[in-house]
Amino acid sequence: MQIIHDFKIPVKKYSELGQNNNFPHPEECPHCHDKLLKHGFYHRYVITIDNQCFWIQIRRYKCQHCKKTVSILPAFLFPRFQRSLNYIVCCMKEYLLQKKLLLYKRAVYFYLHRFTCNIPGLIAFFRDKYHSLIPFKLSRIKKATKLIKMIWSSDAQILSKEYQDHFNQCFMAL
Ligand SMILES: [Zn+2]
Structure with a gap:
């Protein structure tokens, strides 16, 4: 599952900050309401309107109970689309x-x-x-x-x- 979060910074800045972005930690698992633990990052590309390609990191959490993962998708993206x-x-x-x-x-x-x-x-x-x-x-x-x-x-x-x-x-x- 993906949670959209507005980091209120441009794509370039988000890309530069990498793992140091101010990632929110959701209070509970959206599926079973148990605690979410940090679960690393995954990488992807995003292409912006000026045709620049940025390599970005997406924060991931995993539920300690149901084991489902939740990722924090920056609001400048649509889920599963590469262009911004x-x-x-x-x-x-x-x-x-x-x-x-x-x-x-x-x-x-x-x-x-x-x-x-x-x-x-x-x-x-x-x-x-x-x-x-x-x-x-x-x-x-x-x-x-x-x-x-x-x-x-x-x-x-x-x-x-x-x-x-x-x-x-x-x-x-x-
Ligand atoms: Zn859960």
Whole structure:
């Protein structure tokens, strides 16, 4: 399981700090509520919107009782995506708003497919959390355009974390 945490620092800084980032230690195991123990780190890459690639470390914990692991995913990432959240949101925004491709078409279409699968969840999320109503009868693509504008005009990372906390999955999940 992954817990999203906003470290409130840029990707570059997070990468430089490595294992010295200020990692939160969750109070209890999300599965069985027993104590979580530190369980090392794993490494991965992240590609930012300026096309830089960073090597980052992800903090991991393990439950002493049920043995499940929990990792702390920085809020600048979507779980299981290599490009940063801002990069992906920007690609979708550019395409939906002005048909501009920031990446090859297949990648942008893949992101849009994932995003449009989550339209019902996003509409419910904005309605419950922000009382913003999206007209029900709009086409799929118009709904997606409206939603991406709303996400882009606020802080996409904060929204994504709130969405994840609410539904226990990200708005790019299948
Ligand atoms: Zn547990």
